[in-house]
Amino acid sequence: QQLLIPKNKSLPPVVFHYIPWFGSAAYYGMDPYKFMFECRDKYGDVFTFILLGRRMTVALGPKGNNLSLGGKTSHVSAEDAYTHLTTPVFGKGVVYDCPNEMLMQQKKFIKHGLTTEALESYAELMTEETRAWFKDSLKVTKESGPKTVEVIKVMAELIVLTASRTLQGKEVRAGMSARFAHLLEDLDKGFTPINFMFPNLPLPSYRRRDRAQKEMSDFYLSIMEKRRSGEHDHEHDMIAALQGSQYRNGVPLTDRDIAHMMIAILMAGQHTSSATSSWILLNLANNQDVQDKLYREQVELFGNADGTFRDMSYEDTKNMPVMDACIRETLRLHAPIHSIYRAVKQDIVVPQSLSAPSESGQYIIPKGNFIVAAPGVSQMDPRIWDNATTWRPERWLEVGGVAKAANEQYMAGEKVDYGFGAVSKGTESPYQPFGAGRHRCVGEQFAYLQLSEIVGLMVRDFKLTLGTKAFPATNYNSMIVLPEVGLVTFTARK
Ligand code: HEM
Secondary structure: OHHHOOOOEEOOOEOOOOOOOOEOHHHHHHOHHHHHHHHHHHHOOEEEEEEOOEEEEEEOHHHHHHHHHOOOOOOEEHHHHHHHHHHHHHOOOOOOOOOHHHHHHHHHHHHHOOOHHHHHHHHHHHHHHHHHHHHHHHOOOOOOOOEEEEHHHHHHHHHHHHHHHHHHOHHHHHOOOHHHHHHHHHHHOOOOHHHHHOOOOOOHHHHHHHHHHHHHHHHHHHHHHHHHOOOOOOOOOHHHHHOOOEOOOOOEOOHHHHHHHHHHHHHHHHHHHHHHHHHHHHHHHHOHHHHHHHHHHHHHHHEOOOOOEOOOOHHHHOOOHHHHHHHHHHHHHOOOOOOEEEEEOOOEEEEOOOOOOOOOOEEEEOOOOEEEEOHHHHHOOOOOOOOOOOOOHHHHOOOOOOOOHHHHHHOOOOOOOOOOOHHHOOOOOOOOOOOOHHHOOOOHHHHHHHHHHHHHHHHHHEEEEEOOOOOOOEEOOOOOOEEOOOEEEEEEOO
16 A cells, blocks of 8 residues: 555554554444544544454544545445445435435435424424323332432433334334334344444344344335325324435335335434433433523423423424533533544545644545544544533533634634534534534434423423432443443432
8 A cells, every 4th residue: 555655645654553453443442532532642633543454544623524524425435334234224225225315315305304393293292202201111209209210221212202203103103012122122233333343244133133124114114005095194204204205316215215214213313312311311410500400491481380381392492501501512522423434435635634734744545444533532622622521511501612712723723613503513513413514414403302302301300310429431332322330310309
């Protein structure tokens, strides 16, 4: 490779490792952020590490994020990076198992299912589901006394219930039997870092994943058939929004395409939102003052004279500054996705330093490497944020609190709008929990609605405290960043 590099350019430095093929797999896998911050100190913003035979080039900071997320499709490809992981789980013909141009249109179809009108109706359904879950599952009352739960387990349950009742439709909610939960579990077990690294192992979990994919897909097909035959009522959910959609060339989505897109949506929202809601609850339990502020916000905005509360509409959830700050801050510190990968299709030339104007020459990131964006690194960068690793939602409420001078310097004089909203948009940004560019998340508004409803209803009824002495450590072993052992105690408010 070195022989093909022009004189004034070089390959990015390779992170030191002892075992050639294995490379930095253990360190990166155990704590990707610690690994990347340390590598940045040693090698700069751009470096390559070896991950089980793959050459992964990390580009850090807002400009590094831009390189991956704002890269042209002729240079970087998400489908080449992910299809071996996602296609066996979602199914064929959608997302990364089709040309990027088709994915872009599929995302438009999904957006049509997330109109303001749809979100408004989802708000009501989420309230109903959450209240029913408090009663039937959580079962914490003034009489029962406090109850300590493993937060990730209970939030996974509530997220799947609220998402299935809204996006996925009432038949899926009604079918949330043990069988559906079992299928979801088998799909999950096929969506791990092992599956990413080794697409075809002769393991039982791979076979179970394939069987679960087929059964789940058939389940959605039968719903669509029954709706068409009039056996089931027409609903305003994602299945309904997708049925009848057609690509620009006039080719309609088939029922099978829709079934596969529904699985993709289920998988995309389930773990990201259950992880985020778990981290929010843990942080609230660990910060009683913020919890009190959040409770007072609920009382001020929705409290009735008799001590009861009125329901939150979708519109309401967009005007809850403390809640908004808690969600934003949680996503800053606990972004569910720590690394975003793209396959490099054509050599990419980058400045050696991405954080300051540099005369120091350029690197070539060669075709065949993967390029890694880690928005979480700039989200926790002490050069950008005050008290970068402290969960402090107030920072989002203080005007100009985010854009401190060091940040502007860091951005090398480039104008970046740090106002709310704009902060998570452009591809060159220090805050991108939902990604950016053509692959940006389409579920952000849905996720904010779901998190606001669930957390809002929880703080109204319960006081949360940590169920462990210390705040839980982070577990990076799955595709999503989770708390290690996250216990939260729920006590009914007086
Ligand atoms: C893409 C995060 C919830 C559907 C993404 C990406 C991120 C992300 C970082 C970009 C991935 C990449 O560039 O490779 C999150 C977070 C969520 C969340 C943090 C919740 C807190 C949801 C929900 C849905 C969803 C609820 C469905 C309703 C999607 C889809 C994509 C996506 C369809 C596009 C994939 C692509 O274009 O390659 N999400 N997501 N997400 N997300 Fe989400």
